[in-house]
Amino acid sequence: xxxxxxxxxxxxxxxxxxxxxxxxxxxxxxxxxxxxxxxxxxxxxxxxxxxxxxxxxxxxxxxxxxxxxxxxxxxxxxxxxxxxxxxxxxxxxxxxxxxxxxxxxxxxxxxxxxxxxxxxxxxxxxxxxxxxxxxxxxxxxxxxxxxxxxxxxxxxxxxxxxxxxxxxxxxxxxxxxxxxxxxxxxxxxxxxxxxxxxxxxxxxxxxxxxxxxxxxxxxxxxxxxxxxxxxxxxxxxxxxxxxxxxxxxxxxxxxxxxxxxxxxxxxxxxxxxxxxxxxxx
Amino acid sequence: xxxxxxxxxxxxxxxxxxxxxxxxxxxxxxxxxxxxxxxxxxxxxxxxxxxxxxxxxxxxxxxxxxxxxxxxxxxxxxxxxxxxxxxxxxxxxxxxxxxxxxxxxxxxxxxxxxxxxxxxxxxxxxxxxxxxxxxxxxxxxxxxxxxxxxxxxxxxxxx
Numbered sequence: 001x002x003x004x005x006x007x008x009x010x011x012x013x014x015x016x017x018x019x020x021x022x023x024x025x026x027x028x029x030x031x032x033x034x035x036x037x038x039x040x041x042x043x044x045x046x047x048x049x050x051x052x053x054x055x056x057x058x059x060x061x062x063x064x065x066x067x068x069x070x071x072x073x074x075x076x077x078x079x080x081x082x083x084x085x086x087x088x089x090x091x092x093x094x095x096x097x098x099x100x101x102x103x104x105x106x107x108x109x110x111x112x113x114x115x116x117x118x119x120x121x122x123x124x125x126x127x128x129x130x131x132x133x134x135x136x137x138x139x140x141x142x143x144x145x146x147x148x149x150x151x152x153x154x155x156x157x158x159x160x161x162x163x164x165x166x167x168x169x170x171x172x173x174x175x176x177x178x179x180x181x182x183x184x185x186x187x188x189x190x191x192x193x194x195x196x197x198x199x200x201x202x203x204x205x206x207x208x209x210x211x212x213x214x215x216x217x218x219x220x221x222x223x224x225x226x227x228x229x230x231x232x233x234x235x236x237x238x239x240x241x242x243x244x245x246x247x248x249x250x251x252x253x254x255x256x257x258x259x260x261x262x263x264x265x266x267x268x269x270x271x272x273x274x275x276x277x278x279x280x281x
Numbered sequence: 282x283x284x285x286x287x288x289x290x291x292x293x294x295x296x297x298x299x300x301x302x303x304x305x306x307x308x309x310x311x312x313x314x315x316x317x318x319x320x321x322x323x324x325x326x327x328x329x330x331x332x333x334x335x336x337x338x339x340x341x342x343x344x345x346x347x348x349x350x351x352x353x354x355x356x357x358x359x360x361x362x363x364x365x366x367x368x369x370x371x372x373x374x375x376x377x378x379x380x381x382x383x384x385x386x387x388x389x390x391x392x393x394x395x396x397x398x399x400x401x402x403x404x405x406x407x408x409x410x411x412x413x414x415x416x417x418x419x420x421x422x423x424x425x426x427x428x429x430x431x432x433x434x435x436x437x438x439x440x
Binding site: 001002003004005006007008010031034035038039041042051053055079102103104105106108109189190 | 283284286302303304306325326327328330333336339340341342345346347349350352394397398412413415416417
């Protein structure tokens with residue numbers, strides 16, 4: 001499979017990339033690792049006129065501690081997120097989830113910013129950042145704006161990122177020793193999740209987000225509210241599919257996905273140590 | 282037709298300069314432009330790993346990398362692994378010794394993934410080898426002897 005023809009540009013600075021985006025608008029597409037975009041281009045589902053290769057902008061590959069947060073450059077590869085000592089210590093969920101994306105070859109190329117900007121509801125990292133209550137820094141012609149993960153995923157493969165912006169940084173809170181869990185249900189090792197659940201038990205609240213349960217990665221807010229009011233894992237997880245709209249495909253019917261969401265959420269909540277305090281739970 | 286792009290790519294220690302179409306995939310560049318056909322095209326969807334090569338020393342699926350993105354980089358293919366024509370790479374020896382192949386189609390990609398794996402983790406457990414090869418599919422062997430070969434190569438590297 002061969003992509004449709006395009007012009008190729010490899011700017012040597014972020015400003016250069018922003019200039020090209022401003023110049024070409026919708027016709028331009030950023031490429032970093034290319035492991036989401038190139039498969040779409042090979043299927044001709046994406047046919048950008050200009051491909052702007054930012055994969056060598058090494059300034060955007062980093063993991064830094066900043067107060068209560070960890071800041072990760074948009075071009076940090078999954079492999080580097082997975083093995084980052086800072087993330088392993090301060091945000092174990094994100095390091096772990098980066099290590100279950102695709103396979104080693106994919107993780108050598110794919111980037112955190114690329115995965116989030118692609119906004120695929122079936123991919124692992126968006127749900128992890130959503131459960132963590134992270135945020136994205138988007139740089140455009142007018143400067144930076146910070147968008148919460150909860151406001152970032154807008155629709156199927158659609159995000160708050162504008163055509164003239166670059167996702168330059170991802171910010172996640174330090175979760176320290178808080179419990180976390182990622183439940184990924186697959187038929188084969190390297191597959192996309194049929195359903196996945198990311199959960200993290202913060203000091204104040206427990207965050208839960210679902211993979212492949214609708215057109216965007218979704219936060220399981222009913223589950224989170226149930227935990228906040230003292231429900232145990234079984235009771236809280238029974239709400240996991242509330243308000244979701246899972247699709248049906250060769251791997252699973254919508255009803256089966258709903259079932260998986262409830263079961264996997266219960267497992268995740270048990271793993272993060274939710275025990276429930278309200279009587280009767 | 283779009284503007285061809287000049288690329289310089291070091292393939293197995295030899296510098297190659299070509300004008301390529303931006304949409305040319307690295308695997309087609311290696312096979313059709315450079316003429317090294319050891320790297321196979323399997324699924325063409327970055328699932329099977331048959332096209333695995335090393336880019337800057339790390340395993341990648343060359344069906345999902347553009348040749349222009351490898352400009353200025355070092356690529357190693359299965360042809361570049363052995364130290365000489367008379368001598369196999371220890372991983373190749375181990376695959377032969379342990380009979381880590383049947384039809385052989387997945388083998389170049391398997392060997393490239395396995396050498397990248399040992400570079401990152403020189404003394405893997407059996408489970409780590411199985412997980413480390415999750416990006417490579419073999420429809421003949423059931424993986425058993427492939428895993429045995431990688432573990433044997435790791436032991437040989439230690440000795």
